[in-house]
Amino acid sequence: MQLAVNIAVLAAIYALIACGYVLIYRVSRVLSLAHGELMMLGAYGLAATASLFAGNPLVAIAASAVLALAVGFLVYGLLMWRMTGESVLAAVLATIALGILLRGAMILAFGTQTQYPLQQLGWANASIAIGGARISGAGLVLVAGTALVYGALFLFLHASRWGIRMRAAGQNPLLAAQRGIRLHGVYALAWGLATFTGGMAGMLIACDAGIEATLVTIGLKAFPAALVGGLDSLLGALVGAWIVAGAEVLIIQYVDPLLSDVVPFFVLLAMLVIRPWGLFGTCEELDRV
Amino acid sequence: MSTPRASGYFRTRYEHDQALLDTRAQKAWLAAFCIALAAFPFVAGAFALDLANQVLLMSIGAIALMLLTGYAGQISLGHAGLLAAGAFTTGILFKEAGASFWVTLPSSAAVGALIGLVFGLPSLRLRGLYLAMSTLALHFLVVQAGQEYETRRGHSTGVLIDPPSLGGWVMNDPRAWYFVLLAASIATLLFSLNLLRGRTGRAWRAIHGREAVAAALGIDVRAAKLSAFVVSCTLTAVAGCLFAYYRGFVSAEAFSLFVAIQYVAAIIIGGIGSILGAVLGTVFVVLFPYGIEALMSALGLSERLSSVVFAVNYAAFGLVMILFLVFEPQGLVGIWRRVQAWFLLWPFKQKPVGK
């Protein structure tokens, strides 16, 4: 039972991060490898607003959420819009370079010590018992939050006008422009939402375990989850997250705990060999260099 | 094959067209450059010598990556994994079997070729982004394997290696290393240039352009892709072996993702699609951290930021990469060519059609 709980929490983490990868890829066909660093930025953002609004934890949380959204828009507005239309390699490298820049900047701004935003918020991370297993308060919020986020995203993309326009822009940017859809606006929105969900994941993980350098590797490990499900399918991201999380937890438990960092990449390789476009992804011609 | 020069110089024979060096001026410049290279270790200080050695060492890997990604168009983000493979082969053979340089070098090359084959297999099915991801995944696996060896054998801080000995003469003098690395670098350069001018190079350029058309022209696309991977990875593994000997020390942390990104940055900043770009990019990437350090001490910040100097490096490196990607996609070679063109053409500058 404890295993199931662990898998659920890890899957929630991966799913929340993976939906950021999927959102950006689906809408603008760019793979953002800066997501791990943006996650960490979100976590640091929470620490910053927590100390800024000490005594008002709810305000701090709301502020950091808005901040995460704004950072996403900024990243698109300052850098990524220039990469629209460039080759895939150039756009991916731009995100990698952005990640490196952010990592250096975060160390300079916030130092290298572990921070605990939860303490700064003034809350405690209670350990809750569920049917014989234990789950931390932050873990529970993670699982619930991920479910909420996915529900909201599904609703948005399929039932609202702007969601439909985002999907349209992802499929056929030229036609979308002809129908009056402002591509830059749609892409900025995708980046904003992706950074918001990633930042949310970062904040919750930080509440659970503190902000450390390993936060970024979690971001990178979530990428196989997105790819396994299909880089342009949200449902796929959810399923992929469960598969990768399950594999990781089970292998840690039964085989070798040191392999935890490479299991997602084994799964990634296996998927690339069997079915490169993932379980639910659209079978695009892989000829996008 | 160099670009045609300004008017007044015409080629009249095929040999002239195919020659690596055209004009007397080019040959004169090259001769002067060679003399400078040969004299360098005798006039430079120890620090500059070490820098030069680093540049030469990295240039082998960078040229190899340029062959793979710049010419054959197969994106590889896992280059550091190949360096690790070469280095660890050397380390393992030395520690377990006390093997000499004459054994470890060919073995590294062989291991590199084998792993190159494995890295190359996904390229038969995948392209672009997905290929990059597979190389990334393989990189992690190779480095993890090296890590496993370290922990299992108790060398948690790394494997120590004695400097190579050639019949009694131990090579631990930086000057000796300079000439060895220079020879290796020049050999790689000439080998690559030759390869590119021949059938293999033309096949690579064809598959980079359009695979379907290349196949229609009778080029074996699979063989071309695999050969690109194998050649590139063998060269890199050899570079890894030399790296292990030069540092005297092999550890898995030295082959992080950042190292792979540095190599990719070197070829992008240098300019994709030219060997000169690989060399220029290498020089830039190796000298960059030292440049930042010098800048920081000039600005008087070195005291305050001494504990986080690597973070400054990171941030500056990311920024410079972004600047190059956005503003100068053709890299340093692009800048170099534009400067050349400006000087060559300025009396005859024309405005293009339209406004």
Next chain:
Amino acid sequence: MSEALLQLEKVEVAYHRVITAVQGVSLHVPKGSIVALLGTNGAGKTTTLRAISGFIGLDDARVTDGAISFRGERIENRAPHEVTARGIALVPERSKVFENLTVQENIEAVVQKDRAAGARHSDAAWEYFPALARLRRRDAGYLSGGERQMLAIGAALACGPELLLVDELSQGLAPLIVRDLLQRLQEIRKDLGMTVLLVEQNAALALEAADHAYVMENGRIVLDGDPQRLLAHQDVQEFYLGTGAGSRDGMRRNYRDVKQYRRSRRWYG
């Protein structure tokens, strides 16, 4: 001449700054009329249309000379969504629908400049193409050619435009369906006062539906006038309708050879 909704004056379009695809084209599209732009492949019709709708920047092309005016306002070299916002909608030649969205979503994805009138414009799409209403939930990728074209026109209508640019309406469609679509366009013109610029290779059908026609060749306008007059014009019959007196050896020659052809006809009768 009635007031022009769209006016092109000596427009020149160049690709990559060196290849001039359209040279000195002047068009006058009056409000509420259907104007046909005819010509063979490579004449420059699609380039002209793209220059109007703002999409030539994608192919590294620019309007290098002349002016394109819509309702008196200059619109050359503007971004596509700006052009759409001013009331011009394009029905493209290829990739005309969002394949993975349903018919309903295709219409809903359109951005209307006027929220209040927006519902009315979307309804126009359903009204003129009742077949679409039956296919609301179907993915656009699974529609037949004729249904796709209807959806494309319907989505363009949903933008609420004043000018409709239609690129190669007849491509890949059976002639009866094309005739039907042209009739709908005429109805739309009558009911909504829509202006239509029709780029077509099927000269016969286009000339039946249009009020005025231009013929392009090699980037220039070579003929223009009333469709009835053009239908009777011997060169149009020869080169675009294939119904002329017939060339000597049964091969339809290119308009480019016209001087030599006319000379040979004079000599050989």
